[in-house]
Amino acid sequence: MGREVLLEIPARPEYLSLARQVVAAAAALEPSFxxxxxxxxxxxxxxxxxxxxxxxxxxxxxxxxxxxxxLADDRIEVEVFDRGAGFDPATxxxxxxxxxxxxxxxxxxxxxxxxxxxxxxxxxxSDPDGTAVRLVVYTPRSPQ
Amino acid sequence: MPHGPVRWPLVYFDCHTTEQAGWTVVAVVGELDLxxxxxxxSSVVAATQNRKPPYVVLDLAGVEFIDSMGLGVVVGAxxxxxxxxxxxxxxxxxxxxxRVFALSGLDTLLPLFKSLAEALVPPTGGVGDGA
Numbered sequence: 001m002g003r004e005v006l007l008e009i010p011a012r013p014e015y016l017s018l019a020r021q022v023v024a025a026a027a028a029l030e031p032s033f034x035x036x037x038x039x040x041x042x043x044x045x046x047x048x049x050x051x052x053x054x055x056x057x058x059x060x061x062x063x064x065x066x067x068x069x070x071l072a073d074d075r076i077e078v079e080v081f082d083r084g085a086g087f088d089p090a091t092x093x094x095x096x097x098x099x100x101x102x103x104x105x106x107x108x109x110x111x112x113x114x115x116x117x118x119x120x121x122x123x124x125x126s127d128p129d130g131t132a133v134r135l136v137v138y139t140p141r142s143p144q
Numbered sequence: 145m146p147h148g149p150v151r152w153p154l155v156y157f158d159c160h161t162t163e164q165a166g167w168t169v170v171a172v173v174g175e176l177d178l179x180x181x182x183x184x185x186s187s188v189v190a191a192t193q194n195r196k197p198p199y200v201v202l203d204l205a206g207v208e209f210i211d212s213m214g215l216g217v218v219v220g221a222x223x224x225x226x227x228x229x230x231x232x233x234x235x236x237x238x239x240x241x242x243r244v245f246a247l248s249g250l251d252t253l254l255p256l257f258k259s260l261a262e263a264l265v266p267p268t269g270g271v272g273d274g275a
Contacts, residue, residue: 013179014155020209039240046211050178107220110212110248117247 003029003071008064009049011056011082019049019067026069027076032139040118041076041137047111048080048133055084055131073139075120080133087131089124155179156208159187165264167199167233173206176214184214188221198230199267203260205237210244222254233263 005026009015020042027038045067052065066081092112116122121136157180158173168191172184184202192198202221204210218234225232233255236242245251257263 013177016177016179017156017175039243042209043211043244046177050211050213053178104219104222104253107216110215114212114244114247
């Protein structure tokens with residue numbers, strides 16, 4: 001049976017740290033997660049929540065960001081929901097690859113690639129009314 | 145009022161600038177994310193304005209957490225410093241911060257050093273020699 005933690009935060013940068021702390025604390029309830037894996041999840045959650053906060057700030061929205069964290073037997077699943085203007089994940093701007101000459105010209109576009117590499121699954125569903133990001137990390141003992 | 149980083153509910157972050165061995169050292173402590181990057185950015189801007197050309201060490205040895213916003217401010221610092229003929233070096237001491245640099249591919253593109261002492265060797269005159 002899953003154990004769910006639900007967190008709502010104001011869309012303000014100073015609440016990012018709280019979101020990370022809550023998710024990391026929930027993940028730490030599963031003893032098989034190594035500290036490094038929890039650190040990876042912290043970064044991925046920070047990326048998703050940063051995008052959510054910025055999307056609300058861009059829109060001038062006072063609505064809260066919702067973070068749902070579900071600790072199941074074989075995985076931890078974190079979902080981040082915002083009510084921003086949305087974007088197309090397929091065409092979202094990402095920084096060029098590390099071997100590209102102009103890689104160091106890009107200060108943005110690192111978040112989504114990091115989210116994908118730091119989790120076992122990263123899914124982004126977005127429309128003009130908001131975005132849902134789902135991040136999954138499997139427990140070491142579960143087949144993926 | 146005690147000096148140093150503070151923990152949540154405020155942002156866990158501190159940034160201070162010193163002059164050492166010919167370098168302007170911007171030392172960052174705490175968590176480097178959307179909430180704290182403006183503080184680092186303004187310190188780097190000040191460092192590039194106060195000395196021409198600027199030789200800047202961004203000391204992240206005290207950083208416990210970094211995400212893509214933190215990486216972005218480092219890339220931005222490099223651009224700003226190199227645009228005026230200076231040099232930027234970055235100290236990354238903790239494994240978890242090194243890992244984020246490595247996963248982004250920036251570890252091969254930026255002059256990273258494992259300690260401030262290693263970073264404080266004389267400037268090369270505008271071109272970073274990564275370690």
